Amino acid sequence: MSGRETVLAAIRRGLGRGPLGDAARRALDERQGATDSAPLLPKLPKGPLPQVFRVGLEKVSGTMSEIAGMDEVPGAVAGYLAGHGLAPEAAVAPSLESLDWSGAGVQAAFGPTRGGDYAGVSLAWRGVAENGSLVLLSGPENPTSLNFLPDHHIVVLQGKDLLPHLEPVWAALRERGRDGWPRTVNVITGPSRTADIELTIQLGAHGPRSLHVLLVD
Amino acid sequence: MESLSHAFKERSVHALKDETLQVALHRAKDGFAVKRAKAVEGLPEFDVLRDRAVEIKNHTLENLDHYLERYEDAVQRNGGKVHWASSAEDACRIVVEICRAAGAKMITKGKSMVGEEVGINVALEGAGFEVVETDLGEYIIQLAHEPPSHIIVPAVHKTRGQIADLFHENHQKYGLTRKLSEVPEMVNEARQVLRDKYLQADVGITGANFLIAETGTSVIVTNEGNGDLTCSLPKVHIVTSSIEKVLPTAEDATTLLRLLARSATGQDLTTYTTFSTGPKRPDDTDGPEEYHVVLVDNGRSTMLADQFREMLRCIRCGACMNHCPVYGAIGGHAYGWVYPGPMGSVLTPLSVGLKEAGNLPNACTLNGHCAEVCPVRIPLPDLLRTLRHREYQLKLGLKPLRWGLAAWVWFTAHPRIYRLGTRVQARMLALLAGRKGRFTRMPLAGGWFKGGRDLPAPQGQTFMAVWQRRQKERRQ
Numbered sequence: 001m002s003g004r005e006t007v008l009a010a011i012r013r014g015l016g017r018g019p020l021g022d023a024a025r026r027a028l029d030e031r032q033g034a035t036d037s038a039p040l041l042p043k044l045p046k047g048p049l050p051q052v053f054r055v056g057l058e059k060v061s062g063t064m065s066e067i068a069g070m071d072e073v074p075g076a077v078a079g080y081l082a083g084h085g086l087a088p089e090a091a092v093a094p095s096l097e098s099l100d101w102s103g104a105g106v107q108a109a110f111g112p113t114r115g116g117d118y119a120g121v122s123l124a125w126r127g128v129a130e131n132g133s134l135v136l137l138s139g140p141e142n143p144t145s146l147n148f149l150p151d152h153h154i155v156v157l158q159g160k161d162l163l164p165h166l167e168p169v170w171a172a173l174r175e176r177g178r179d180g181w182p183r184t185v186n187v188i189t190g191p192s193r194t195a196d197i198e199l200t201i202q203l204g205a206h207g208p209r210s211l212h213v214l215l216v217d
Numbered sequence: 218m219e220s221l222s223h224a225f226k227e228r229s230v231h232a233l234k235d236e237t238l239q240v241a242l243h244r245a246k247d248g249f250a251v252k253r254a255k256a257v258e259g260l261p262e263f264d265v266l267r268d269r270a271v272e273i274k275n276h277t278l279e280n281l282d283h284y285l286e287r288y289e290d291a292v293q294r295n296g297g298k299v300h301w302a303s304s305a306e307d308a309c310r311i312v313v314e315i316c317r318a319a320g321a322k323m324i325t326k327g328k329s330m331v332g333e334e335v336g337i338n339v340a341l342e343g344a345g346f347e348v349v350e351t352d353l354g355e356y357i358i359q360l361a362h363e364p365p366s367h368i369i370v371p372a373v374h375k376t377r378g379q380i381a382d383l384f385h386e387n388h389q390k391y392g393l394t395r396k397l398s399e400v401p402e403m404v405n406e407a408r409q410v411l412r413d414k415y416l417q418a419d420v421g422i423t424g425a426n427f428l429i430a431e432t433g434t435s436v437i438v439t440n441e442g443n444g445d446l447t448c449s450l451p452k453v454h455i456v457t458s459s460i461e462k463v464l465p466t467a468e469d470a471t472t473l474l475r476l477l478a479r480s481a482t483g484q485d486l487t488t489y490t491t492f493s494t495g496p497k498r499p500d501d502t503d504g505p506e507e508y509h510v511v512l513v514d515n516g517r518s519t520m521l522a523d524q525f526r527e528m529l530r531c532i533r534c535g536a537c538m539n540h541c542p543v544y545g546a547i548g549g550h551a552y553g554w555v556y557p558g559p560m561g562s563v564l565t566p567l568s569v570g571l572k573e574a575g576n577l578p579n580a581c582t583l584n585g586h587c588a589e590v591c592p593v594r595i596p597l598p599d600l601l602r603t604l605r606h607r608e609y610q611l612k613l614g615l616k617p618l619r620w621g622l623a624a625w626v627w628f629t630a631h632p633r634i635y636r637l638g639t640r641v642q643a644r645m646l647a648l649l650a651g652r653k654g655r656f657t658r659m660p661l662a663g664g665w666f667k668g669g670r671d672l673p674a675p676q677g678q679t680f681m682a683v684w685q686r687r688q689k690e691r692r693q
Contacts, residue, residue, distance in 0.1 A: 003301035003311075004289075007460065007514045010303060011282045014521030020283055028283055033466040034273040040472065042262045060488070112503040115416060131486040143503045144449045148442050166474075170467040179294050181432050183504050184449065185492035192442040193488055194404060196354035196370060198241075198377050199248050202404045205353055206411065207442025207489070 041165050042130065049129045049162050050215060056132025057213060060190030061203060064213040073156055074104035076214050077121055080154060081106070084210075091117035091150060095141040112143035113150060120150035120208075126169045127162040127213075131189050134213065135169050138184040147186055153208035155188075158216045218336045218364060221553035222565055222574035228551040229580070241374050242548050245367075249539035252483025253590065259485070266475055270593050273469045274530040278521065284430040284463045285512065291433025295495030297508035302335075308513045309340035312422070312455060315509050316346055319453045321419035325411075327437065327444035328352040329424025330368055330533055331459045331513050333555045334568075337422070349414045351443035353407050360387050366549030368556065369481050369535040374548050377403065411443070421447035421505070425458035426477065426532070427470045428510075434494045435510060436470055438477065438487035445491055454493065454505040459513050461529040467492070473532055476592035480534035516568050528563050528600060530593040537587035537597060543580050552577060559587035559597045566604050575613050578604035636681055643675040650674030 001009070012018060020028075033039070044052050054064050067076050073096065081088050088106050091113040101108040113120060122142055126135040134155050138144045147153060163169060166187070173181055192207030203209055221228065232238055257263045277284055289299040300315075302308035308331075316324060324346050326332065338359075341348045350359040354371035358364065360383045365371030372380070377400060384406055385396045391410050397403050423444050427436040435456045437444045448454045464470050478484040497504030520529055538544040538558025549557035554565045554574065562577035578601040587597045608614050609622065628635045650656055656672045659665075666672075 003303060003307060006303045007301045007512065007518065008282050008285070010514060010518035011285070011460070011521065014518040014526075015279070015281070016522065020280070025283055028280055028465075029287070031465065032468070034276040034464065034469045035269060039468045040262060040265060040269055042260055042266075042475065056485070059485070115412060133486060133490075138449075138501060138504060139498070140500045140502050143501075144445070145503045148445050148449070166471045167468055170471070173467075179291075179432075181295075181434060181492070181494045183493065183495055183497050183501060185434075185494075186445070187486075187490040187492070188488070189486045189490070190488050192440070194353045194441045195482070196352070196357065196372055196441075197375075197380055197400045197403055199245060199370065199373070200400045202400055204408065205404055205441035205443070206351065206408055206415075206446055 039167050041167060044129060044164055049164060050159065052129040052164075053127055053132050053162060053215075056130065057190070058132070060132060061193075062132060062190045062211045062213060064215055066215045066217060068217050070099065070156075070158075070216055073214060073216070074099050074101045074106055074108075077119075077154055078104045078106050080152075080212055081119060084152065086118050086152070089117070090119040090121050090154070091146055092121045093123055093142045093146055095123045096121060096156065112145045114145070115149045117150045119152040119154060120146035121154045121156070122146045124155050124157040124161065126172065127157045127215075128164070128166050128169065128187070129162060130165050133166070133187050133189040135166075136186045136188065137182045138186070139182050144184050144186065147188065148207045151204070151209050152212065153188075153191070153210070154212045154214065156214045156216060162215075218333055218339075218555050220565070220569040220573050222569060222577060223553070225551060225553055225574070225576040225580065228553060229547045232547040232551045237376055237379070238374050238548055241376055242545060245370070245373050246539075246545045249483070249535075253480060253536060253539065256479040256483040256485060260475070260479065263476070263479070266472060267592055267594055269472050270476055271530065273464065273472060274593055277464055277469075278461065278526060278529055281460065281463070281521070284465060285460060288428055288430040288433060288463050291431065292495065292508075292510055293433070295433050295508075297433065297495040297510060300509060300511045301514075302511055303514045305335035305513075305515050308335040308457065308511055308515070309337055311511050312337055312457065313340055313344045315453065315455055315507075316341065316420050317344070319420055319507065321346060321453070323347045323349065323414065323418050324420045324422060325349050325351050325414055325418040325447045325451065326355070327421070327423035327439065327447040328355050328371070329422065329457050330555060331424060331515075332422065332457045333365060335457075335513060335515060337457065349411070349418070351411055351415070351441075351447050352439070353404065353441060353443070356407060356411065357383060360384075364550070364555065366557065367535060367538065368533050374550065415446040415450050418447075418451040420453040420455060421449075421451040422455045422457060423448050425456050425462050425510075427473065428458055428463040429465075429467055429470055429492075430463055431466045432494055434467070434492045436490065436492050438474070438490050440482075440484075440488045442489055445489055448491070448493055449504055452505055453507040453509070454496070456493070456508075456510045457513065458510060459515070460517055477532055477534050480536040480590065480592040520567060524603060525563070525567060525600060527595050528560070528567075530595055531560055532593060533560075534592060536590040536592065540586045540590050542582060542584065542586075559601070560595070563597060563600045563604065571604065571608050571611060571613055575604075575608045578602075578608070579614075636679070639679045640682065643679050644677055646675045647677040
């Protein structure tokens with residue numbers, strides 16, 4: 001018997017029954033999830049979504065600035081780099097390649113990084129107001145390495161992509177069709193941190209030391 | 218991992234005398250409980266979410282075979298491979314084979330409790346691979362050659378001085394010359410050293426907090442980002458997961474995520490929640506070329522058969538140990554196996570046997586705090602009591618204890634003799650204690666009275682006698 005059959009047989013022995021019949025399996029497949037009721041979504045604080053998002057993000061030491069349009073992104077990145085005493089260089093997601101980076105004086109390298117870049121710039125697929133989280137999808141347009149290797153991670157989030165909870169994000173992914181999930185969905189809530197030494201919180205454990213969101217109206 | 222649980226008593230005594238450990242434990246105890254309480258207070262829906270979580274886990278466990286098969290289908294559709302391991306040995310063999318086939322030399326690892334359970338590091342090192350733990354806490358205890366003492370904060374028992382010594386000893390080969398003293402510089406030191414390891418590694422191994430059947434996804438939560446670097450930089454990603462981690466949908470996982478971080482660290486959500494589905498796609502510019510999942514049973518299917526199925530709801534948040542007075546006094550190492558505290562005292566005897574770990578369920582005050590804070594409402598004290606019962610039935614406990622219990626059973630079954638006995642005993646003890654009204658020593662008490670402890674003496678009458686007298690007075 002293969003490992004698979006051994007484990008499945010042991011589970012069925014534990015459950016005290018044989019394999020489920022076709023009808024029972026179909027009924028399980030048709031369910032929306034484990035419970036009969038719709039997911040319970042926590043009530044969010046009053047106020048516009050960007051405000052709720054900002055409170056969540058700042059609670060976890062993230063920062064945010066609001067800009068009026070996508071064409072302002074390179075300028076805002078240049079401002080952030082200068083403000084942090086960094087050279088005007090960044091590894092940038094190809095999804096943002098069409099913006100005028102040289103016009104803003106930023107030397108942008110488009111594509112994944114192998115470390116060595118101080119700043120990475122990515123485009124969020126969605127934002128979640130509940131905890132100030134960003135949802136990033138992997139792909140040639142948005143290499144995952146940009147989210148984790150640079151010291152400073154700057155993420156562009158468009159206001160129209162800001163949702164109240166994670167559940168509508170899953171609904172949107174489901175709309176991409178069966179197997180519409182990319183290799184990685186990163187839900188990022190603040191910069192990297194650890195409390196492994198004497199429970200003292202320290203930012204920048206292995207991932208970015210700081211996380212900055214550019215919310216585009 | 219090999220169990221040392223049979224030596225629980227000796228190890229506890231040792232832990233109580235270890236002053237450095239006591240300092241570290243004291244720091245941890247209040248911090249965790251306060252942070253959790255604050256986080257829970259901030260989410261009015263917390264208790265309703267707990268009910269939902271119980272419902273979700275119970276439904277999934279009831280249909281575990283179905284959801285695991287659906288999960289496997291989805292992983293395969295996305296280009297990944299699922300391996301089934303019924304024992305720890307199977308799991309190790311499978312992981313070693315994958316690493317060999319990949320021609321690996323160096324392997325980075327994210328934190329995986331099931332990895333600790335099956336002893337994956339020993340197996341991999343035995344097969345000649347270099348294995349590097351990347352979670353800072355796990356890395357520290359790897360340098361110290363110790364097992365984790367807590368499931369969330371593995372190095373919680375170490376002080377910064379001890380960690381500075383470990384880095385000083387082990388990092389000279391990377392150019393560290395002086396002894397570090399501050400937390401930020403230690404974190405930075407580990408960051409620099411591990412950064413190179415991530416980039417050199419051929420295989421990355423992570424655990425899974427959840428598996429999603431609908432999409433074939435494995436979910437990990439980390440604060441450091443080490444799990445992400447481990448699963449996205451090497452060319453092979455292996456996920457080790459126990460079978461009960463599967464859930465039907467991402468929505469179900471989200472309900473549990475709302476409970477997990479709050480219960481564990483008092484955060485609303487862990488910094489990085491990462492959903493991995495298969496290897497890199499044909500046009501991706503980064504990510505692993507191979508994606509393997511090793512599903513580990515190792516005794517869990519047996520737990521489905523009786524009341525211990527409830528234990529399979531556990532999401533490994535650590536709240537039970539953070540609120541346990543016994544864990545708070547002795548720390549995790551005394552328990553002698555992978556899982557400490559209340560959840561460990563249930564899992565360890567089920568996994569390594571009551572003969573080896575029978576003392577763990579006995580080391581519990583049954584104060585019920587663990588069950589109160591458990592996000593998935595596992596009745597831990599009830600399960601511990603059942604294990605005590607089993608231990609008694611199997612005639613495994615200490616003989617004096619068993620005889621004492623047998624005598625007690627006989628007495629309580631004979632109420633007249635019981636009452637007479639306690640009456641005589643209470644009077645005798647009151648007489649013996651004399652005017653002081655308390656004992657400061659007693660035969661057979663061992664070291665109980667050491668350090669100025671005393672024991673109040675009975676005041677001469679039994680509770681039953683006092684009660685009857687009062688009832689009589691009231692009637693008059």
